[in-house]
Amino acid sequence: MADRLAGKLAVVTGAAHGIGQGVAQIFRQEGATVIGIDRAGADRDCDLLDEEAVRALFLAIGQEHGRIDILVNAAAFAVFDWIETLSYADWKVTLAGELDIVFLPTQAAWPWLKASGRASVINFGSANARHALEGSPALAHCAGKGGVLAMTRQLAMEGAPHGIRANTIAPGFIRTEATARHLDQDPTFRDKVLAKNMLKQLGEPQDIAWAAVWLGSDEARYVTAGDFPVDAGCTGW
Template identity: 55%
Template sequence: MKSVLKDALPVQAGSRLQGKVAVVTGIGSGIGRACALLFAAQGASVVGCDIDAKAAGETLEIARAQGLAIDSLHPCDLTQPASARQLVEFARTRHGGFDVLVNAAAFGAFAWLQEMDYETQWRRTLTGELDIVFLLCQAAWPVLIERGGGSVINFASANAAVALEGSPALAHCAGKGGVLAMTRQLAMEGGPHGIRVNSISPALVETSATRAHMRADPAFLERALGKQMIKRVGQPEDIAWCALFLASDEAGWVTASDFPVDGGATAW
């Protein structure tokens, strides 16, 4: 395990998002936490949220220890339309609006087709991976239009392009495939307003959720690494650096694109 879990480029201070306001969901752990910390370190005013109030509070403590300030609305259940609107108003109240939206929050259940429960696994996964993006984009759209544009960053998955043998990821594949398609449509609708919409498709990334699975099933880790050209597990910071580019003015002519940050897993 130790040989394949290596550090990514750590969070570093800079000014690539100076003057921007970024809303980042799911800041309590994983990719959402890494994006929130990196964006704040790179000059953005960050507004975060998480359904897990304790985890969000831990992220705020980490930020303070690093001399960073992050506003957070928690607990916040973004599968509820009213909560999505509340987060948008929270950001508007704090900063007058925002320029960047990072849809990192998600929930997915994993089970084989014949064992999957429709309501608690299939429907809940589609809500937690697809509806959650739709609801916040819909709530945020008027603010981005008022700001004269901005950047929306969604998260699809390598599972939207390839199936990993031994992984019971049917609902997850469907949800992330939907995010991939929805991102292209949103980019078309946002283009006239200066709103750029892109997605990032990670392969296996080490988070609190995946770490337990990798330890419980070493064969799964071996299969995942077997698909990759770079033989290590991704870290949340690997993904955050790509998100930083897409949030910045450096990506001003980039929209409707998907960025596979996957160690080469989907290249063959």
């Protein structure tokens, strides 16, 4: 079924790479008007950890379009290291890159999401918020994604009176430019991922994008505060 997002104004952060890029592409295919945001290479360039820059950008988007129907917070970055060697600076950088980078765009977009009256906020948890993957030094990443789950439940409660739904997608291992380095650095890592998966395959950005299409569409009008695993069954054991 085409045009599932026809007439909707969607803002996608992290749209120049990986999952965000895949979401932006499929959203356009499904009829949405998409504004992609990234540090470079998207429709709008912005440092999403610069509070004033984020506020100015979303004010401009809101004034131009009058509303935001879908906000997809796909931008994220993390430092992967073990507890024994993870620096406090890298811990803080990761929490900013997992939590602040969701909070600032959502807060700036909030008046325009309210103006929609039937808006959808889509955040990204992770299989790592629910299980530990042997061989993956993801301490700060796991903490950040656990925070996204809690933040999104609260957003669902605060948004409900305004017709704003908020949900998370929890990807398993998705093959992107960023995750490829883990496969390159550890030849056994792919086997460790697949050992956790019921479906013995790695995910691609479009696998996540299709879940986001549903959550952004009116098909999911009765869905909020949910967390949806798209992970080949790795958290289902």
